[in-house]
Amino acid sequence: MFPVSIFAPFPLPVSQAGLYFQNWGFSFSDAQKPLTITVALIVFLTLVSVAGTLYRRARKSGTAGLSIHEPTKIRDTLNEALQQRATHELRFEDENAQRIGFTCSPADIDSAVGITLEVSGFIKPQPSWVGRSVVCYFRIARQRKEPKWLFFSFATTIIDIDSRQAIPRITLAIPDQLDRKQRREHLRLDPPSEDIPEVQIWPETLSNLDHPEEDPPLLEYLVTRQENPLNILNISAGGLLLELRPPLPKALGTDLEKGQRFYIRLVLRDPEQGPPKTYQLLTQIRNVFVDPTHGKRLIGLSFVAHLPSTEGLRRWKSLDGKGVEEIEDWVFKRHLGLYREKGLI
Numbered sequence: 001m002f003p004v005s006i007f008a009p010f011p012l013p014v015s016q017a018g019l020y021f022q023n024w025g026f027s028f029s030d031a032q033k034p035l036t037i038t039v040a041l042i043v044f045l046t047l048v049s050v051a052g053t054l055y056r057r058a059r060k061s062g063t064a065g066l067s068i069h070e071p072t073k074i075r076d077t078l079n080e081a082l083q084q085r086a087t088h089e090l091r092f093e094d095e096n097a098q099r100i101g102f103t104c105s106p107a108d109i110d111s112a113v114g115i116t117l118e119v120s121g122f123i124k125p126q127p128s129w130v131g132r133s134v135v136c137y138f139r140i141a142r143q144r145k146e147p148k149w150l151f152f153s154f155a156t157t158i159i160d161i162d163s164r165q166a167i168p169r170i171t172l173a174i175p176d177q178l179d180r181k182q183r184r185e186h187l188r189l190d191p192p193s194e195d196i197p198e199v200q201i202w203p204e205t206l207s208n209l210d211h212p213e214e215d216p217p218l219l220e221y222l223v224t225r226q227e228n229p230l231n232i233l234n235i236s237a238g239g240l241l242l243e244l245r246p247p248l249p250k251a252l253g254t255d256l257e258k259g260q261r262f263y264i265r266l267v268l269r270d271p272e273q274g275p276p277k278t279y280q281l282l283t284q285i286r287n288v289f290v291d292p293t294h295g296k297r298l299i300g301l302s303f304v305a306h307l308p309s310t311e312g313l314r315r316w317k318s319l320d321g322k323g324v325e326e327i328e329d330w331v332f333k334r335h336l337g338l339y340r341e342k343g344l345i
Contacts, residue, residue: 067177067178067179067180068177068178068179068180069176069177071176073178074174074175074176074177074178075109075111075174077140077152077178078106078115078174079109080140081138081140081152082106082109084140084141085105085106086106086138086139086140087103087105087138087190088103088104088105088106088117088136088137088138089102089103089104089136089137089138090102090103090104090117090134090135091134091135091137092133092134093132093133093135093155102119102123102289103120104117104118104119104120104170105117105118106118109174111174113171114159114160114171114172114173114174115171115173115174116170116171117169117170117171117172118167118168118169119167119168119169119170123168124163124168125161125168125169125170126161129158129170130158130159130160130161131157131158131159132157132158133156133157134156134157134158134172135153135154136154136155136156137151137152137153138151138153139152140152150180152178152179152180153178153179154175154177154178154179155175155177156172156173156175157173158170158171159171159172159173186236186237186238186239186323186328186331187236187237187328187331187332187335188234188235188236188331189234189235189236189331189334189335190233190234191232191234191235191334193223193232194223194269195268195269195270196221196223196232196235196266196267196268196269197223197224197267197269197276198220198221198222198223198265198266198267199219199220199221199230199232199264199265199266199267200213200217200220200221200264201217201218201219201220201230201262201263202215202217202218202262203218203252203260203261203262203263204261204262204263204282213265213280217265218252218262219249219252228245229244229245229248230242230243230244230245231243231245233298235327235331236323236328236331237323237325237327237328237331238302238303238319238321238323239283239286239300239301239302239303240264240266240283240300240301240303241298241299241300241301242299242301243296243297243298243299244296244297244298244299245295245296246294246296248297256285256288256297256299257285257288258285258286258287258288259284259285260284260285261282261283261284261304262282262284262285262301263280263282263283264280264281264282264283265278265280265281266278266279266281267279268327268330270330270333272333272337277309277326278309279306279309279324279326279327280306280307281303281304281305281306281307281324282303282304282305282306282316283301283302283303283304284301284302284304285299285301285302286300286302287299287300288300302321303323303324304318304319305317305318306319306324
């Protein structure tokens with residue numbers, strides 16, 4: 001191609017001008033290829049973005065295969081949960097409930113009455129609950145097929161309570177829709193006591209950032225001890241639910257509040273994987289439930305960071321809500337082991 005200056009005092013000869021425009025045509029043809037690829041890539045990314053938006057909207061709306069509407073299938077699923085005594089977690093739906101939740105066990109299902117649930121002794125149903133909307137979460141185990149767990153939730157209304165029984169009961173209206181989803185990101189386990197032989201807890205202070213375990217623990221659980229000040233109710237890759245029994249240590253304070261942070265040394269035993277493994281974790285209180293009758297406290301702790309078991313420099317790793325992968329694997333394997341022992345899988 002011949003260079004052309006717009007300031008040239010004389011025009012190109014006719015022979016050179018024809019050759020110039022001929023070469024310019026070839027250059028434009030070559031430039032069309034990357035231009036076409038670029039346009040196609042932009043269109044593709046736009047379609048992917050639109051598809052992602054539609055998918056997220058579909059998930060939020062609970063449609064297209066994520067919900068069950070047939071009354072027969074709803075009844076079969078609820079009956080399966082009843083047979084497995086699947087734990088049901090209820091949360092009040094209105095905004096003023098401050099995300100208060102509690103667990104129940106299914107006692108009966110009757111089309112004419114509703115779903116009867118036994119409420120844990122820690123919670124006392126109130127007459128004001130009747131008529132309130134709740135969201136219920138539960139899971140059932142599948143046999144011989146993947147996935148091993150099926151998670152469900154449904155919205156309904158409390159239609160009756162019965163506090164006269166030794167174990168209080170509430171009755172829910174049978175829902176007209178089941179959603180295939182779970183509330184939590186991480187699978188939880190109600191562990192047998194021998195699965196977690198040791199738990200030690202220290203408060204987070206400026207003086208123990210590097211080696212909190214050098215000080216005596218504020219609270220300690222040992223499976224070999226007959227009386228423990230705390231009990232592990234459940235565990236997941238994202239946190240723990242603890243039951244604290246009075247009298248509480250004075251250093252702990254009378255009021256445990258959301259946001260307080262503690263170091264935890266946690267020992268997990270896996271019957272199939274040899275010796276127990278130890279985890280060092282930084283946790284934060286997510287919620288606190290107080291039993292006014294017995295003074296017990298349920299403390300929900302979220303894992304904030306953990307200290308990998310590597311040699312050399314100690315460096316805490318922030319979790320950013322993702323959970324501890326090794327604990328997640330342990331929880332899943334123990335679920336399979338326990339259900340294998342019960343003959344459910």
